[in-house]
Amino acid sequence: MKAVSIIITLALFVGIAIIFMGGSTKDNTNMGSVQGVEIKDGVQYITIDAGGGYSPQVTEAKSGIPTKLIMKTNGTYDCSASLVIRSVGYQQILPQTGETEIDIGIPKAGKPIQGVCGMGMYSFIINFS
Amino acid sequence: MKNVQVDLKRETVTIETNSETDSDQNSKELAELLTSKIKPNGYTLSVEKNIETKSDDGIIWKALPIGLVFLILFFLLQKSGILNFGIGGTTTPTTSFIIGLIASVSSCLAIVGGLVLSLSAKISEDNVSDTKTFLLFHGGRLVSFALLGGVLGLVGNAIGINFTFTAILGLVASIVMLLLGLNLVGVFAKNKVALPSGIFQKITSAFRKIEHKTFTPLVIGFGTFFLPCGFTQSMQIVAISSGSFISGFLIMFAFALGTLPMLAFLSFGSASFAHGKHAPLFFKSAGVVVIGLGLFALLAGLAGLGIISPLFSI
Numbered sequence: 001m002k003a004v005s006i007i008i009t010l011a012l013f014v015g016i017a018i019i020f021m022g023g024s025t026k027d028n029t030n031m032g033s034v035q036g037v038e039i040k041d042g043v044q045y046i047t048i049d050a051g052g053g054y055s056p057q058v059t060e061a062k063s064g065i066p067t068k069l070i071m072k073t074n075g076t077y078d079c080s081a082s083l084v085i086r087s088v089g090y091q092q093i094l095p096q097t098g099e100t101e102i103d104i105g106i107p108k109a110g111k112p113i114q115g116v117c118g119m120g121m122y123s124f125i126i127n128f129s
Numbered sequence: 130m131k132n133v134q135v136d137l138k139r140e141t142v143t144i145e146t147n148s149e150t151d152s153d154q155n156s157k158e159l160a161e162l163l164t165s166k167i168k169p170n171g172y173t174l175s176v177e178k179n180i181e182t183k184s185d186d187g188i189i190w191k192a193l194p195i196g197l198v199f200l201i202l203f204f205l206l207q208k209s210g211i212l213n214f215g216i217g218g219t220t221t222p223t224t225s226f227i228i229g230l231i232a233s234v235s236s237c238l239a240i241v242g243g244l245v246l247s248l249s250a251k252i253s254e255d256n257v258s259d260t261k262t263f264l265l266f267h268g269g270r271l272v273s274f275a276l277l278g279g280v281l282g283l284v285g286n287a288i289g290i291n292f293t294f295t296a297i298l299g300l301v302a303s304i305v306m307l308l309l310g311l312n313l314v315g316v317f318a319k320n321k322v323a324l325p326s327g328i329f330q331k332i333t334s335a336f337r338k339i340e341h342k343t344f345t346p347l348v349i350g351f352g353t354f355f356l357p358c359g360f361t362q363s364m365q366i367v368a369i370s371s372g373s374f375i376s377g378f379l380i381m382f383a384f385a386l387g388t389l390p391m392l393a394f395l396s397f398g399s400a401s402f403a404h405g406k407h408a409p410l411f412f413k414s415a416g417v418v419v420i421g422l423g424l425f426a427l428l429a430g431l432a433g434l435g436i437i438s439p440l441f442s443i
Binding site for chain 2: 001002005006008009012013015016019020052076077078079080081082084086091093095096114116117118119120121123
């Protein structure tokens with residue numbers, strides 16, 4: 001009885017590890033908006049959807065040009081609405097529906113910018129090269 | 130009394146006496162007499178061995194898989210994305226009620242639900258008048274959400290939406306959960322020797338005192354308004370922009386009402402299990418769940434504060 005329980009317990013631990021380590025299934029299943037990086041009039045715009053997490057979770061962008069982050073929300077009430085970007089000192093609760101523009105200055109190469117939701121269970125990262 | 134020997138491992142005390150009439154009756158009386166003297170230090174003495182300690186072994190091996198299954202179901206639910214549908218349009222009390230229902234099974238459950246579960250199980254375990262305590266907690270929660278929502282609508286300003294403050298409160302809550310979880314599982318119970326005026330004993334007795342008061346459940350219910358939960362914070366923003374006391378009041382009240390079924394289930398469910406046949410199994414399983422949720426909330430909270438980098442994105 002005890003041996004069986006120990007085996008089941010170990011199997012369940014592995015299950016939890018898979019849940020946490022496994023890639024997110026939410027990537028690319030966002031709310032149908034154009035995602036990614038766009039350069040317009042010398043300004044780089046990076047769009048990220050917020051709602052049940054952030055998507056895309058990893059973005060590759062260019063360094064050395066003025067960059068703005070556009071956070072898109074669409075009926076978002078969960079944690080991803082409360083956004084913290086520590087490196088630029090941003091702490092705000094995004095409007096439930098709409099677009100929020102955040103100026104992140106001129107990013108340097110190799111210095112990624114990370115956004116976390118207030119409770120810390122959702123995050124996204126933007127790498128600059 | 131000639132000689133006294135204590136065997137901690139077997140939890141026995143051997144007492145040699147000068148008494149001529151050594152009978153069963155006599156030793157029972159002696160045990161009772163001695164118990165009355167050592168009870169304040171947290172010991173009891175009896176002729177028959179306490180059965181409680183015997184049946185304890187092995188339960189943890191049932192409780193661990195049960196607790197882990199609940200944790201897996203919870204994390205799978207979060208990962209599935211079922212809860213992530215957007216709610217469009219303006220927020221009315223009806224939509225805030227629905228948002229409350231969603232919030233009560235979302236990742237906020239990890240912190241608010243985990244705290245409610247751990248406190249409820251602990252209160253039921255300590256045989257405090259649990260129904261009254263739970264009613265005060267849930268009542269206090271509903272009333273303070275409504276009133277604070279009203280104030281937000283009236284003032285139109287962000288009280289309680291200070292990120293660092295809520296994050297630190299969340300860390301405190303997750304540490305409380307971890308301690309109570311370990312306590313429920315029975316890690317601390319292994320300390321058979323009571324330290325005279327030990328710090329832990331002081332904490333325990335302080336906690337006992339707190340439980341009895343009417344005030345504490347009300348304050349904890351009030352405090353859940355400030356616990357880190359994205360849904361609560363979004364609703365606070367809605368209440369702020371609602372522009373009047375009544376609308377802020379209604380929105381936050383409806384939201385709290387939406388979270389009530391799940392939280393009430395957790396506390397009253399704990400109580401009914403705690404008084405049932407499988408109480409020891411329930412306490413240990415609940416302890417496993419609470420430790421898991423506490424760890425999750427702690428790691429996430431540290432990431433939210435920027436102390437550690439986010440370990441997961443669930």
